[in-house]
Amino acid sequence: MRYALLLLSSLLLPGMARAQAEALENPGTVSAVQERLYRMNHELSLGVGVLPADAFYKGLLGSVGYTYHFTDSFAWQVGRGSYSYNLKTSLREQLERDFDASPTSSAFEEQVQWMVGSDLMxxxxxxxxAVSNRKVVHFSAYLLGGGTVMKLQRADGFRPAINLGLGVRVFSSQNLSFRFDVTNNAVFVGATRIIQVPTLQLSTAFNFGATE
Structure with missing residues (x-):
């Protein structure tokens, strides 16, 4: 039995000594994750944007919204509203001029007049x-999803939609940041028909009530 123990010790001790030596040489790494410099609480946003996708019109958006931030990573865009000033495209003008297309055509009536909605972020x-090694810029990226009610030009124009998108926020100070949002509303215009209304929007966001 004594010989067996001596043999086992002779096999284990070199390995244990080697592991201890490696631990002393490489004591491990410590990761330091900094806290966020800027935190959000009550956010009021004012923005401008475009509805770029429809072939018959392009919309110029003016928007306002309020967002409540529960944590650093989770927020509720309680309400948002946008009004669209619509401009005819050359294609629509050509159809109306050369083919006497009616302004009340179903294709023309699907342009957005305004929309309201709410999202989780x-x-x-x-x-x-670092920008040119002269200035440090803080930013965040986010996903959002929620619901929208759209007013289309149609006589029965109120339509529900599902909104999905992503965005980037660049901080200027604790109380001021700038957002760029890319979203898409899937609008239910009929029992089996869905139209896509993408938006591009740049906003100025004012932050109130946050503490560092």
């Missing part, structure tokens, strides 16, 4: 970057 990314 998830912001898993926060970081900072």
């Amino acid at each position: 998830w912001s898993p990314i926060y970081g900072k970057m």
Whole structure:
């Protein structure tokens, strides 16, 4: 039995000594994750944007919204509203001029007049970057999803929609940031018909009530 124990010790001790030596040489790494410099609480946003996709018109948006931030990464865009000033495209003008297309054509009546909605926002990314080694810019990226009610030009124009999108926020200070949102509303215009209404929007956001 004694010989067996001696043999086992001779096999284990070199390995244990080697592992201890490696642990002393490489004691491990410590990751330091900085807290967010800027935090959000009550956010009021004012924005401008475009409805770029429809072949018959382009919409110029004016928007306002209020967002409540529960945590650094989770928020509720309680309400948002947008009005669209619509401009005819050259294609629509040609159809009306050359083919006597009616302004009340179903294709023309699907242009957006205004919309209101609400979204949940998830912001898993926060970081900072150096600009020309002179200035540090803090930013965050987020996903959003919710519901919208759209007023189309149609006589029965109120239609529900599902809104999905993503955005980037660049911080100027604790109380001021700038958002760029890319979203798409899937609008239910009939029992089996859905139209897509993408939006591009740039907003100025004012932050109130947050503490560092």
